[in-house]
Amino acid sequence: MRRRLLARMAPVLLGWAVAVLLPGAPAWAQTHADRLYLSYGLSGGGSLEAGGVHVKERRTLELRVPLPPLVLGRTYLLPSVGYETRWMGADVPALEDDAVDRQFHRIQLGLTAVRPLAPRWLLVTGVTASTRTDFQSSFDLALDTSWVAFAMASYQLGDTPGLGLTFGLVALWPFDKVPVIPMLSLTYNRGPYVLEVGLPRLTLLRKLGDTVELGLVGALDMQVLRTRFEPELQAIGASYLRETQVRVGPTVNVHLGRDLWLSSSVGLSLINDYALLDRERDSLKVPGLDMGPAPYGRVVLGWRPRPQAKAKRARPAP
Numbered sequence: 001m002r003r004r005l006l007a008r009m010a011p012v013l014l015g016w017a018v019a020v021l022l023p024g025a026p027a028w029a030q031t032h033a034d035r036l037y038l039s040y041g042l043s044g045g046g047s048l049e050a051g052g053v054h055v056k057e058r059r060t061l062e063l064r065v066p067l068p069p070l071v072l073g074r075t076y077l078l079p080s081v082g083y084e085t086r087w088m089g090a091d092v093p094a095l096e097d098d099a100v101d102r103q104f105h106r107i108q109l110g111l112t113a114v115r116p117l118a119p120r121w122l123l124v125t126g127v128t129a130s131t132r133t134d135f136q137s138s139f140d141l142a143l144d145t146s147w148v149a150f151a152m153a154s155y156q157l158g159d160t161p162g163l164g165l166t167f168g169l170v171a172l173w174p175f176d177k178v179p180v181i182p183m184l185s186l187t188y189n190r191g192p193y194v195l196e197v198g199l200p201r202l203t204l205l206r207k208l209g210d211t212v213e214l215g216l217v218g219a220l221d222m223q224v225l226r227t228r229f230e231p232e233l234q235a236i237g238a239s240y241l242r243e244t245q246v247r248v249g250p251t252v253n254v255h256l257g258r259d260l261w262l263s264s265s266v267g268l269s270l271i272n273d274y275a276l277l278d279r280e281r282d283s284l285k286v287p288g289l290d291m292g293p294a295p296y297g298r299v300v301l302g303w304r305p306r307p308q309a310k311a312k313r314a315r316p317a318p
Contacts, residue, residue: 035066037302043245043269044295050288056089075115082108094232102227106132124152137228144226147173152183162190166198176224176242176281205253213253217265221245224281233276236284240277246270247296263300268293
């Protein structure tokens, strides 16, 4: 029974991924079924109107590892750990040393609780803590750590698994604009098609047999980074840099065997916007920080366990 229930959890984990990814983790997982993955992404650079700044190519390396689940009665606890490193840089003519390069490291710990409420309903709650540093600035727990708490409900539409609706609330601390965000996502995985619609990711795939998937992916990626600013920017109160990207492109997924999948995507980052924030994360409204579209590419090695075959129906424990 436990294995069968864990197999049913796959659609609802989309809600968990939404809550974890939106406040700052890149949406690199190809689908919600990718439990463990290692990804490398490259985004093109461009020019900003403000000060003639040229943004260099940005690189991201991320590892996400789910830990063994814990079972407490009918409640399943799913711990996870993640690591990300991000390389960013810019050429700033106004500075004496015009090259500015930064490398950020992020460590993320999460705990998700899943409990069945009815034959088609699952309740998902959890909390995630992320801390980020460049190992050059002094570390401040209050300024460099963010928290996410979420409560989601997942409903299976119809008697056949593969179509589900997930909705709920996500609370952020600290927050940029609003502390609580409503969430809604739809997952379809029947026959040769896979469709996931929601934030921060859109996925449309067509299966070609059991080894190849072709389709289109889109993602919203928002990062808030505390970094070492030059004296000119410190004078206006800059403490954080916010980067917003919206990416879309075709993708190819290839099954390597033993539940391993290799995914590659090359597309266009339609939105590449930056903003300077003060210590309270309010925007300083500096104009000219929109870079415009830029190409991007990524490669993901993911572990996507197949659902366990159905066991003989057993009478549930009282």
